[in-house]
Amino acid sequence: MSVIEVREHYMSRSASKSKDTDKSVRLWKVLFDDNTGTPELALVGNDGNRTVPAYGAALPGNPNKLVTNLDAKPSRDSRRLFLVTVTYETINTESGSGGGGAQAPDPLNRPPDIAWGSNTYERVLEKDINGNPIVNSAGDPFDPPLTQRLNVPAVEISYNQAGYNPDTYQPFVDSVNNAIITIAGMDDIDAKGAMLEKHRHRKLFENGTAYHRLTFNVEVAGSYLREVLDRGWHRLPDGAAEEGHYLGNGVFQKPEIMNADGVKPNAPVLLNGAGQPLANGAAPVFRSFETRDALDWEPLSLPTTV
Numbered sequence: 001m002s003v004i005e006v007r008e009h010y011m012s013r014s015a016s017k018s019k020d021t022d023k024s025v026r027l028w029k030v031l032f033d034d035n036t037g038t039p040e041l042a043l044v045g046n047d048g049n050r051t052v053p054a055y056g057a058a059l060p061g062n063p064n065k066l067v068t069n070l071d072a073k074p075s076r077d078s079r080r081l082f083l084v085t086v087t088y089e090t091i092n093t094e095s096g097s098g099g100g101g102a103q104a105p106d107p108l109n110r111p112p113d114i115a116w117g118s119n120t121y122e123r124v125l126e127k128d129i130n131g132n133p134i135v136n137s138a139g140d141p142f143d144p145p146l147t148q149r150l151n152v153p154a155v156e157i158s159y160n161q162a163g164y165n166p167d168t169y170q171p172f173v174d175s176v177n178n179a180i181i182t183i184a185g186m187d188d189i190d191a192k193g194a195m196l197e198k199h200r201h202r203k204l205f206e207n208g209t210a211y212h213r214l215t216f217n218v219e220v221a222g223s224y225l226r227e228v229l230d231r232g233w234h235r236l237p238d239g240a241a242e243e244g245h246y247l248g249n250g251v252f253q254k255p256e257i258m259n260a261d262g263v264k265p266n267a268p269v270l271l272n273g274a275g276q277p278l279a280n281g282a283a284p285v286f287r288s289f290e291t292r293d294a295l296d297w298e299p300l301s302l303p304t305t306v
Contacts, residue, residue, distance in 0.1 A: 003041075005031040006050040009083075022090035024059055027083060028052050030072075035079040039072035042082035052084050055207065056105035059088040066091050066105055107204070107211045112159040112303045114184045118151045119197075119219055126229050126286070133229050133270075133284045140267045154197070154219045155184050157302055164201055164212035168299055172196050176224050178294035183218060185306035192294055194220045216300060224292050230285040231268040233257060236275030 012027035030037070030045035030052065045052045052070070059065040068089045075081035091104050104110050124145045125134050134146050176192045183189060198217040203210070234254040257269045257277055270278040273285040 001032055001034050001036045003030060003037075003045045003047050004033045005029070006045045006047040006052060008050075022065070024062075024065060024088040026053070026086045026088070028086060029075070030082045030084055031078075032080045032082075037080060037082060039074070039082060042072040042084050043070050045082070045084065053086050062088075062090075064091050065089065068105060105207050107160045107206050107209055108162060110160055112157055114303065114306055115156045116184070116306075117154055117156070119154045121150045121152065122147050123150050126227065127284070131283070131286075138267075139270075152219050152221045153186070154217065155186075156215065156217050157184060158213060158215040159301070159303070160204075160211045160213055161301075162211060164203070164214070166201070169199050169201070169214070172295060172297065172300060173199050175293045175295045175297075177297050179296065181297060181302075182304045183220070183302050184304070186220060189220055190222065192224055192290075192292075193222045194218055195224055195292065196297075196300070216302065218302070224290075225288045226291050227286045227288050230271040230273055230278075230287050232271060233265075233268055235271070235277060 007029055009027040009029055013025070015024045017023070028045070030042040032041075043052060044054070053067050055067050055070060057067045059067075065088045067086055069085075069087040071085045071087075072082050075083050125148050127133050133141075135141055173196055175196055177189065177194050179191050181189050181191075181194065183194065195218070196216060197219050198215075200215040202213040204213055205211075233256060235257050237253065237255055256264060259265055270284055272278045272282065273287065278285065
């Protein structure tokens with residue numbers, strides 16, 4: 001059993017276009033030399049001169065319109081003849097699966113999926129917009145503390161690639177960017193201004209192609225420094241000259257802070273950032289701490305445009 005003729009039925013050509021789709025349809029006739037042919041064999045019919053277009057093949061003259069569906073069925077005219085309907089659709093190269101138009105048949109040729117949103121937190125306020133500590137009229141912190149809802153821009157990015165090594169990506173989770181970066185249309189994000197919240201991976205198989213689906217959740221808070229009001233019950237000693245506080249080997253016992261009348265205060269005392277009580281009228285000091293690794297995010301291959 002073999003294919004003896006493959007030819008297109010030109011009078012059956014059609015095309016349609018709507019808001020979301022742009023299709024062209026072609027009909028091919030595949031003739032076998034006996035009646036043992038099958039629809040499966042007709043889908044790949046080849047008579048040595050002509051062949052049925054393969055899945056993913058481009059429409060002649062239109063490289064963005066690719067074969068997205070083939071359907072073969074026997075003809076009523078002959079048991080040796082099969083009719084193969086070939087559907088071409090315009091491939092959307094500007095956006096991911098959420099855009100209009102068909103997806104590229106090869107998953108490795110599809111653009112990233114990008115979805116912007118926000119993360120919402122309830123945070124404890126240490127200071128107001130002017131940098132002043134949030135305390136009561138006696139200078140003590142509120143109990144319970146004052147909180148405020150915080151909305152932080154966040155983006156989920158997914159893309160496909162041929163290979164995957166978890167050791168390449170997992171170390172970046174919870175890290176911040178170490179240099180100015182542009183992510184999915186958000187330009188000039190400051191160094192340490194974005195944080196990789198999550199990374200997920202799936203191994204998939206589609207249209208004869210094995211591939212890996214990578215997803216990254218990135219939050220852009222602008223800064224991930226942790227700031228805490230400098231206050232406490234002790235101060236740093238004045239060195240060995242401060243009698244009774246030198247323990248030897250360069251170690252000093254931190255003396256307790258006392259009020260001017262020699263009485264221990266009943267609330268933590270504001271400090272000046274150098275371990276001493278804050279001078280009257282001086283601006284409160286907040287200490288900043290880096291608590292996340294700052295890494296070069298280039299290996300993540302995050303898109304720069306939406």
